[in-house]
Amino acid sequence: MKPPSKASKPHRISHVCDHCRLRKLKCSKDKPSCTRCTKLGLQCVYTPFRQSTRDPTTVKALEAELTYVKAQLAACTKALSDAQASIPVQMPKKRNICWTNLVRPINVHGVWRTYYAPFSDLALFARDPLSKIRVEDLFVQENEFPKLPNRNEDILLSMRRILPEPQILRENKLAFETNYYQNYPFYNITTFEEIHEGLIHDPSLTEASTTQICFLIMTFLMLCLTEKLAIDPDLIDGWIQRARIASDPSEENLACLLYLQLYSSPLRLCPTSKTRLSNDICRMALELGLFTPASCLVNNKLRQNLWMGCVVLAEPAAFHEHFIKMFDKEVPTDNSPLAISYRFNTNLSNVWNSVVTASDALEEDMVSLSSCSKNQTHDTNQEGALMASCRLSFATTDFNLLIMQFLQEEFHVRDTRFLRKRLQDLFDELLEYFLNFLSIVATHRYSYLSQTVFCLKSLASYVLTMSSRYARENRHIEITELHQKFLQAAQAFPFKLDWCDQICRSLDDTLRDVNSSSSDFSDDVTVGILPDSLLEEYTGAFSTGIDELSPSLSHESFESILTDSLTGLNGQLDARFAQLFPDYTSSSTDGEIDFDFDVLH
Known part of the structure; x- marks a missing residue:
């Protein structure tokens, strides 16, 4: 016969202080401080301590409960993932845009255009096939500028007619250098000041070299940018073409083209992806080799500014990325306003190229553009x-x-x-x-x-x-x-x-x-509608019949009650119609009311 097992002692909370329990010494259990802690000058702390259980059945029960909870958690996780997978994705993270699917042939000024850049003026208004406006009409615009001298007269004579007073020229130079030159430093200040002072002291303009004419045109462009004058950009472009500035590559001529681009390009809608002025700027920048390092030249910094200006003011993606990489590899970056604009526009060019080529790098390019x-x-x-x-x-x-x-x-x-x-x-x-x-x-x-x-x-x-x-x-x-x-x-x-x-x-x-189509539709649907008073009585009676229905009714009982309700409503409608139109009603042989609608005609 097995000896009786000892009864397990109940788990008790220890009332011994922390120091005595750690040293396994007898504690007096005095409060707030025991005898030993008081004698040694220690801080006496009583932390409730429950002795650990050694009952194996309790451990097994806890392990079984833990296994069950883990199984339930795994089932909930799977159900949640299945539910999320069943929800349709409304907005894809990656925008797969195929620009060629959005391009449609468009006739502008008698010329059929079957392709255009994604963000060009023509693309903005021609990409929607449902647009009701004629795209060609948007690209025919009147000139807002005042009438100025005839273009066929001498260039210097034309300039002398509209040249302002010397005081205005001095104020304009100061205003331009304050508000514009920091962002667009495209000319040598020393050379420009010499020609500018000569213009102020001798405004007769009887003779001038090509360089002087170039700086003189830049002076007029500065007057326009600071809003001292309002000159037709086409007139200034005519001066540039007649002076052969666009066909003669030089730093001064390129600066003149860039300031004209800054003044003239954005306002009007352009049917082409690149204007003739943009083509002249790109061609001259490449012919001058501005994308290559030229540390041996005195005007190397000016050449760097001109290249960055060409990238900023020309259309995005106007230059091949090969030239951009060559310049970025040799020229250290800085935080000047022009350099900031240059970095932003190079990233914008990457976005344009990704759209054109339907590249998967579009989202990455947009992230880079956002960081810039x-x-x-x-x-x-x-x-x-x-x-x-x-x-x-x-x-x-x-x-x-x-x-x-x-x-x-x-x-x-x-x-x-x-x-x-x-x-x-x-x-x-x-x-x-x-x-x-x-x-x-x-x-x-x-x-x-x-x-x-x-x-x-x-x-x-x-x-x-x-x-x-x-x-x-x-x-x-x-x-x-x-x-x-x-x-x-x-x-x-x-x-x-x-x-x-x-x-x-x-x-x-x-x-x-x-509004016209809505009005016609409203007139059509109102023909033959009952008077408002009769319609209100019909609606009230029908609502009363519906309120009597119960959700628990069977199909047969619902049909029966609905039939009785409609029969009662039919009688009310007949009686009300007879009161409203007594001249058009008569009694039939079966006691019902007949309506003579032919009399209404």
Whole structure:
């Protein structure tokens, strides 16, 4: 017979202080300090301590419970992953844009164009096949500049007619060097000052060399950029062509072309991806070899500034990446305003190339572009405006990519509701940023004119794209809101643009068509509707019958009650109609009321 097992002692909480328990000594258990701690000058601390259990059944039970909890957690994790996998992805992380699918042939000024750059003016307004505005009409614009001397007369005589007073020339030089030269240092200051002072002391302009004429044209361009004069860019371009400045490669001539590009290019809509002026700039930069190091030359720094200016002011992707890499490899980077603009535009060129080639590196290029617009320090208001312009360009580029993605998804007949909502939110954000940026750069508008015009063109492209879809859906309220927002942007822009007015007129026509079609539809559906008083009685009676129904009724009982309710309503309608139209009712042989509708005619 087995001896009886000893009863297990209950687990007790120890009331021994920490020092006595660690040394396994007897504790007096006095509070607040035991005898030993008081004698040794120790801090007596009582920490509740439960002796560990050695019951094997309890350990096994806890292990079984732990195994069960782990199994339940694994099942929940699998169910959650399956549920997430079943949810359709609304917005893919990687934008796979195939630009060739969005290009459609367009006839502009009698010339069929079957391809154009993704972010060019023609692409912004021709990529949407549902746009109701004629693209060709947008690219025919009147000249806003005043009438000036005949181009056939002598160049110097034409310049002398509009040359301002010497005092204005001095003020203009100071204003230009303060607001523009820091961002666009394209000429030698010493050489320019010599010619400028000679012009002030002898404004007769009887004779001048090619270099003097080049600097004189630059003087007029400075007057235009500081808004002392308003000269037609085509007139200045005529001077440049007749003086053979565009065909004679030199640093001074290239600087003249760059300042003309800064003044003239952005405002008008251009049907070509590259203008003749841009082609002249690119050709001259390559002929001068500005992308190669020239440390042995005295004007090496000027040549570097000219190359960066060509990359900044020409269209993105105008230069092959081979030349960009050659320059970046030899020239150390700095944080000058021109260098910051150069790095941003080289990254913007990568985005353009990724869109053209449908490259998978598009998202990576956009991340690099975003970092260029944020991770820069600025100490002055002018540098802050420069970084704000970079952020505006990045936001506009991202907005255009989303429009392309929307058009591509629509082309493949996919659900675009999420993209529509995202586009609407981005449009409102971009419009607010555009208006705030205009207030920041109000004092030097031409410095960032290309960025603001690109943003305005993108906003106009979105307005035309969505208004054509809202018109098909008879949503005149949304079209009105788009019209008002675009009108706000166009009015805030510092220059009056013909194509903006034409877009506003097109929106007015679209809105009138939608309102007209809605009115015709409303007139059609109201024919034959009962009077309001009779309709109210019918609705009230029907609601009363519905309230008597119960969710637990069977199909047969529901059908029976519905039939009785409609029979009662039919009698009420007949009686009410007889009261309203007594002259057109009569009693039939079976006691029912007949209606003579022929009398109404």
